[in-house]
Amino acid sequence: MTYPDLKIIIGGKEIQALARDGEDVYDPATGEAFAKLPHATADDMEAVISSAEAAFPGWRDKAPLDRSAILRKAATLIRERIDDIATAMTKEQGKPLAESKGEIAYSANVIDWYAEEGRRAYGRIIPASLPGLSQIVTKEPVGLAAAFTPWNFPALTPCRKIGGALAAGCCLVLKAAEETPGTAVMLVQAFHDAGLPPGVLNLVFGNPADISSQLIDDRRIRKISFTGSIGVGKLLVRQAADTLKRTTMELGGHGPVLVFDDADVNAAADMLAAGKFRNAGQVCISPTRFYVHDRVIDQFTERFVSNVKRLKVGNGFEEGTTMGPLANQRRLEAIEELVGDAVERGGDILTGGKRIGNAGFFFEPTVIRGLPDDCRVMTEEPFGPVAPIVGFRELDEVLNRANSLPFGLASYAFTSSLSTSAAVERGLQSGMVGINTLGVSNPEGPFGGMKESGYGQEGGSEGLEAYLETKYVARAS
């Protein structure tokens, strides 16, 4: 088993688990602790901010082409180490090994994207408003940034933030999820092995509230980027208000899927059954509320359920596993509660509905029909392997129901009609819309939400802009 020695990394200096108090890391497939993670002390936090501050002028002033070369080299190393990193990820997060590898390959592509995009941080020249005046707009890195990433995508979420920050010329303090630290350690290692100067990218772990407070309260940190729950996002935005930091918030969602009666219903059911249970449903852009036209709901449901019954739940290391355990005990309890509420509200469980065994955090892929729109699984982000299916009749009606929640991250529709597709694209209140596809996430596209799902984007040119300041210079000759 390849699992790295866990450490915090400050200014290129590594502090191992034995040197600090910390916490255990658990294997979600067994529920057993298998590694020790060091926590950063208050002194470590001061050291990490100082080392990022010391590294900033050198990194900011490096030619973008040279920064790009280091990022590209890091992406290459991540690809070369894919087997080891994927093994660590499956061990600590639970997802099937093939999914871990897919995520790491995608993460390397994200770094490559930013390596190139960082060379295009263009400003502009504005025609003079007076003779002899130069009017110039330039882009500068915001400075020191702090990133907080969750456990569901232990490589991709950090890489989106690392890529944007470093390509823009910022230095970053990454607080990765304490539940999945091994992946983060291996990623940061790849950047240092690629020649990244010490202090440009730092890695800390600890009590999330303590660490984030120390970083957010410090005036030297000028930008924060958080991926996680809406509740924590709101808290961090409030904290960041005191020093008016720039913030990017990638928060939860509750992705509606609209299946119209002119869609290729079987193809939609096949695609959605595979997509919904990826990463055991612990995906912020997962399709999570299935609105299916009354004329095709029986056909859709039958096909969807037969796909779901073929999923193989098990340890992510076992050959053929298509769905691993939930990542932690909290998710298991949350899903049990949502399913319990659905049953009380009259839902008909078509498959699944129960925890599997009593070792590890396994839950059956679950499909429920016949629910009211106001039950918990239809209104709270499920973040787990539960698919509620309800019917609809009219376009306006289903758009209103899809838009009725405070979330606005990803939405999906399946239709063969151009006019329905255009109405849905315009009408859905969400940062990402997939029509006849679930593929709304890729390095070159902006990834982000509306409403309480947050603001700011990662990926695309927007992902670089998030780490840049705009400066306007008027120069008289």
Ligand code: NAD
């Ligand atoms: P949580 O709210 O306890 O934590 C979410 C993430 O935020 C974790 O990574 C955690 O370490 C971090 N966090 C918590 N308090 C923090 C603080 N004060 N400062 C900085 N980081 C902090 O929830 P959870 O039980 O870990 O996850 C469940 C919920 O989180 C899900 O229902 C889902 O809504 C949301 N979530 C969303 C994403 C996403 O990709 N948007 C990822 C993971 C979790």
